[in-house]
Amino acid sequence: MKRIKEILATSALVVFAAPTPVNAQLIPQPWVSVGGKDGDVTFSVGARAFDLGVELGRGPDNSSGVDVLKFFGLPVISPYVGIGLYSDDQGVALSGGLQVDTANNLVVGIGYNSVRGVNGQVGIRF
DSSP, X not given: OHHHHHHHHHHHHHHHHSOOOHHHHHSOEEEEEEEEETTEEEEEEEEEETTEEEEEEEOGGGOEEEEXXXXXXXXXXXXXXXXXXXXXXTEEEEEEEEEEEXXXXXXXXXXXXXXXXXXXXXXXXX
16 A cells, blocks of 8 residues: 555656656747627637737727736636736626637637637647
């Protein structure tokens, strides 16, 4: 029993101490998104590094704003939540979504922003 505990503890330390790819942390992961709300087409561009992201968006009625995002980096999928501020009396926006790493360094995702509505995302992972 003691030997099993030692093996589990050592395994946990190896997982936590394993180096992460430095390039993946230092090079931002960009994406673009297109969506819609109330019949208006919405757009945004964003970038992510160190599980934090920023997204510049264009919403309905030519409103524009910025969102700050927190990603929860899992091995293949990355759910996120965020908060933003938009012009033209749109006010505070709340957002959430999911990005998925696919083959060939392509990232696809789906998200919702309370100002910009539902959106689809495509990006590149370096």
